Amino acid sequence: MTNKQMANDKLSAELITRDLNTRVLARRVVYYEQIGSTNDVARALADAGEAEDALVIADAQSAGRGRLGRSWVAPARSSLLMSLILRPDLPPHHAPRVTMAVALGACEAIRAATGLPAQIKWPNDLQIRGKKFAGILAESGIVGEKLEYVIVGIGVNVNFDPAAIAGIPPDATSIAIELGKPLPRAPLAQAILRDIEAQYVRLRAGENLRDEYKNRLATLGQTVHAQTAQGVVTGRAVDVNEDGALIVQRADGSLVQLQAGDVTLSRSLGNLEVRYEQ
Numbered sequence: 478m479t480n481k482q483m484a485n486d487k488l489s490a491e492l493i494t495r496d497l498n499t500r501v502l503a504r505r506v507v508y509y510e511q512i513g514s515t516n517d518v519a520r521a522l523a524d525a526g527e528a529e530d531a532l533v534i535a536d537a538q539s540a541g542r543g544r545l546g547r548s549w550v551a552p553a554r555s556s557l558l559m560s561l562i563l564r565p566d567l568p569p570h571h572a573p574r575v576t577m578a579v580a581l582g583a584c585e586a587i588r589a590a591t592g593l594p595a596q597i598k599w600p601n602d603l604q605i606r607g608k609k610f611a612g613i614l615a616e617s618g619i620v621g622e623k624l625e626y627v628i629v630g631i632g633v634n635v636n637f638d639p640a641a642i643a644g645i646p647p648d649a650t651s652i653a654i655e656l657g658k659p660l661p662r663a664p665l666a667q668a669i670l671r672d673i674e675a676q677y678v679r680l681r682a683g684e685n686l687r688d689e690y691k692n693r694l695a696t697l698g699q700t701v702h703a704q705t706a707q708g709v710v711t712g713r714a715v716d717v718n719e720d721g722a723l724i725v726q727r728a729d730g731s732l733v734q735l736q737a738g739d740v741t742l743s744r745s746l747g748n749l750e751v752r753y754e755q
Contacts, residue, residue, distance in 0.1 A: 486636065487554055488536055492663040493670075502561060502674045504530035511537040511553070516616060516630040519560035523618060523626040527562055534559040534666070550644045555637040555651075557666050560630040561673070565681060569619045573721045573737060575627045576601060576615045577690045578680045582673030583611065583631060584693050590668045593655050596695035599714070599723050600737030603633075604695060608650035610634045631669070635662050687719050701725060703735050710735065 490506035497503060505528075512518060515533040522531060537553035551558060565575055580597050587595045587603070598604045603611035614630040634651035636659040653659045676686060691697070696714045703710040703725065710733055712725040722734040 486659070486662055488534060488663055488666070490534075493532070493534060493666055497667050497670065499670060499674045501530060501678065503532040503670045505532070507531060507533045509533070509535040511535065511539065513539050514630075515558055515560035516614060516628050519562050519628045519630070520616065520618070523562045523628060529562050529564040529626070531562045532559055532670070533562075550642060551632065551634065552637050552642065556635050557631065557633040557662055557669070559666065560628055563627045563629060563677065565624065565627065565677075567624055569617065569622070569624045571720060572615070572617045572624055572627055574680055574686070574719070575629060575677075576613060576737070577686050577721045578676040579615070579629045579631065579673050580613055581686055581690050581693060582676040583613070583633075583669050585676075586668040586672035587611075587633075587652070587665075589672070590665055591652060591656060591660065593652065595693075597690065597693045599694060599696040599717070600721065605650060605652075605655045607695075608648055608655075609646070610650045610652060610655070633665075633669070635660060635665065685719050687717060687721075690721065691717055696723065701735075705735070 488508060490508040493503060493506045493508070507518070507522070512535045515535050515538065519531070519533045522533070535558050538551070538558050561579070563575055567574065580601065580603065584595045584597055584603055587593065593605050595603055595605055598609065601613040601615070602609050611631065611633040616628045618625040618628070634649065636653045637651055638654055639645040639649035639651055640647070680686060694717060697716070699714050701712065701714050710725060710727070712727040712733070714723055715726045716724040718724060718734060722736050725733050725735060727733065
């Protein structure tokens with residue numbers, strides 16, 4: 478793509494659905510040129526009874542957000558900003574398995590489509606060579622003891638330089654920066670949706686994705702400092718369980734499980750502590 482083509486690389490419902498050939502996901506696409514948050518729209522649709530075949534996608538967001546209420550910043554027509562409505566038959570405490578399936582599917586799709594060594598950074602980011610280029614935000618709708626739906630928002634930096642945009646952390650990157658050239662977004666979105674569906678179908682069939690997820694997890698082996706409701710947990714990330722909780726071994730050899738919704742992470746680099754932006 479030339480710079481001119483990149484500037485005109487718009488999305489549409491028709492471009493996403495054309496030859497997509499998914500059986501479950503994105504059978505109906507709701508497209509916006511600009512919106513506040515795709516997750517907010519998807520949640521409203523889910524609350525109104527929308528089936529899990531719907532995808533909300535936008536060319537720009539004015540109120541995009543990441544984990545822990547952080548903002549998600551991306552120039553218009555530069556990224557993939559989309560949210561899935563999923564209705565898995567799972568108990569609420571297994572809802573994190575949906576995030577595992579989506580992260581794994583997105584990671585595998587990007588590796589196949591670009592050849593880049595994409596990895597998962599626990600709990601909800603994708604990175605290339607240690608730099609974040611994508612984030613996943615899952616929000617559950619629970620009624621009583623039933624998981625009614627999971628809204629999964631996916632933001633992928635595709636065709637811009639994060640270093641040139643105020644408000645984006647300095648450790649961010651994009652697919653275009655890592656490839657050295659821009660990439661058409663619609664085919665990439667289709668590849669991601671197909672691979673997410675493959676993992677989600679496995680999840681719905683009762684398969685556990687822990688082993689594949691673990692093999693793509695860049696966080697293992699790192700020293701992490703986790704701020705939890707009970708205080709700071711410091712140790713080496715050694716494993717994940719079947720629900721995606723990070724297992725950390727402390728200096729005394731004891732193990733503690735960290736749930737994604739309960740912590741923020743940082744890592745030690747010599748005497749420098751760098752906070753993970755989740």
